[in-house]
Amino acid sequence: xxxxxxxxxxxxxxxxxxxxxxxxxxxxxxxxxxxxxxxxxxxxxxxxxxxxxxxxxxxxxxxxxxxxxxxxxxxxxxxxxxxxxxxxxxxxxxxxxxxxxxxxxxxxxxxxxxxxxxxxxxxxxxxxxxxxxxxxxxxxxxxxxxxxxxxxxxxxxxxxxxxxxxxxxxxxxxxxxxxxxxxxxxxxxxxxxxxxxxxxxxxxxxxxxxxxxxxxxxxxxxxxxxxxxxxxxxxxxxxxxxxxxxxxxxxxxxxxxxxxxxxxxxxxxxxxxxxxxxxxxxxxxxxxxxxxxxxxxxxxxxxxxxxxxxxxxxxxxxxxxxxxxxxxxxxxxxxxxxxxxxxxxxxxxxx
Numbered sequence: 001x002x003x004x005x006x007x008x009x010x011x012x013x014x015x016x017x018x019x020x021x022x023x024x025x026x027x028x029x030x031x032x033x034x035x036x037x038x039x040x041x042x043x044x045x046x047x048x049x050x051x052x053x054x055x056x057x058x059x060x061x062x063x064x065x066x067x068x069x070x071x072x073x074x075x076x077x078x079x080x081x082x083x084x085x086x087x088x089x090x091x092x093x094x095x096x097x098x099x100x101x102x103x104x105x106x107x108x109x110x111x112x113x114x115x116x117x118x119x120x121x122x123x124x125x126x127x128x129x130x131x132x133x134x135x136x137x138x139x140x141x142x143x144x145x146x147x148x149x150x151x152x153x154x155x156x157x158x159x160x161x162x163x164x165x166x167x168x169x170x171x172x173x174x175x176x177x178x179x180x181x182x183x184x185x186x187x188x189x190x191x192x193x194x195x196x197x198x199x200x201x202x203x204x205x206x207x208x209x210x211x212x213x214x215x216x217x218x219x220x221x222x223x224x225x226x227x228x229x230x231x232x233x234x235x236x237x238x239x240x241x242x243x244x245x246x247x248x249x250x251x252x253x254x255x256x257x258x259x260x261x262x263x264x265x266x267x268x269x270x271x272x273x274x275x276x277x278x279x280x281x282x283x284x285x286x287x288x289x290x291x292x293x294x295x296x297x298x299x300x301x302x303x304x305x306x307x308x309x310x311x312x313x314x315x316x317x318x319x320x321x322x323x324x325x326x327x328x329x330x331x332x333x334x335x336x337x338x339x340x341x342x343x344x345x346x347x348x349x350x351x
Contacts, residue, residue, distance in 0.1 A: 027326075029081040029314065037313045038063075039075055039167055042124025050119045050148040051140055055127045060171035068201070068301040069215030071168045074312045076246045076260040079160070081314040083118060083268035085326055091256055093289040094274035102290060108265040112149025119143075122152060125159040125262065128166040129180045132159070151266060157243055158182045160262020161217070164246065165201075175201045182242040183232075186219055189297045190233055202297040204229050208284050210298050212247055214308050217297035218259060218273075218285060219244040226294040244297065245271055249309040249331075252283050258309070258330070270330065310335045 031041055045057040080086075093100050123139070126132045135154050142153050162178035162185075170176035177188045185202070192198035193205070202217065206229050212218070223241040226232050232240070245261030248270070257275045262268050273293075274286045285293045309315060310331055318326055320338035327336065 028084040031078055031082050032313050039078060042163055043120030045124040045127040046120055050143040053123050053136060053140055058127055060166040063169035065169035069299055069304045070308055072164060072215045073248050073308050075164050075167055076248060077312045078314045079268050080260045080270055086267055086269045087330060088264055088269045089272045090288050091272055091274045095287040110151060110266050115149040122156055125156055125163040128163040129159050129178050132180050155263050157261055157263035161244060170201050174199050182244045183240045186242060186295055187236050190229055202299055205296045205298055207293055207296050208278050208282055211282050212296060214247050214249060214304055215299045216247045217244045218247060218293045219295040220291050220293050227292055228294055250283050250306055257285050
């Protein structure tokens with residue numbers, strides 16, 4: 001597979017239209033330079049290549065916790081952009097859609113070269129979680145046996161969330177309990193609700209109790225299929241298969257909630273959930289594809305504009321370089337506004 005990198009000026013970017021989601025090619029946006037957005041690439045936390053990769057750094061950087069919501073959202077968006085801006089639209093799967101029939105689960109196919117490109121990043125996510133050395137060792141064995149483009153043996157969605165929080169300034173475990181499984185920090189948020197002295201960054205609510213905002217987490221359970229915080233509270237500390245994503249945008253006009261998560265069909269993807277306004281006037285996620293969001297982990301931080309998605313450095317980089325087509329269906333055209341050119345665009349194309 002041939003590797004091509006193009007560095008475009010604003011003029012060139014406006015002249016050529018790049019389309020993502022092509023079966024023949026994958027486009028992604030390189031991470032922004034640190035002087036524009038100060039985030040350490042997750043791959044910088046590891047050494048080596050697939051098959052002999054090792055952790056280099058396990059701790060989090062000392063980062064001032066300012067504009068926490070915005071930083072969490074911006075960090076998640078940058079990773080989504082680096083993974084190719086893939087969108088997983090689930091709005092048609094809402095349980096009350098009579099025309100939707102649930103499809104049998106199929107394992108996603110990830111291009112081998114793409115899997116190798118992001119291998120160091122996913123290993124970097126894992127490096128932020130305690131007690132995960134065995135996972136990287138296991139993956140090295142898998143790479144050695146099945147090739148460097150083979151899939152990860154262990155689900156890495158909680159590792160992605162842990163790294164985003166680590167790189168956003170939530171370094172101490174009393175603030176956010178980074179872990180290889182989501183239930184660990186879900187339990188922390190549940191317990192913090194009953195503890196007035198808790199310093200946890202998140203507090204757990206049932207869906208519809210509090211307004212959902214960008215930077216919050218929405219979580220579901222699959223084994224067991226929790227329907228409320230109370231159902232999980234009686235099992236605090238017991239292992240459970242759960243999944244959480246980071247809220248990045250609420251679209252009340254179209255009744256949608258947008259989230260970014262890791263290991264969403266084996267990739268970092270933007271997930272669009274069906275939503276509706278409840279009796280209290282709050283936008284809440286609806287049951288979809290026979291799944292229920294049971295927990296709203298609310299971030300204890302100042303609110304941000306709901307346009308934080310459009311204003312994020314990575315999205316602005318696309319908008320100001322003429323690639324708004326790549327965000328079609330995600331943001332409304334009246335919000336696709338360049339607020340000021342960030343830098344020359346860098347797009348990588350795998351043919």
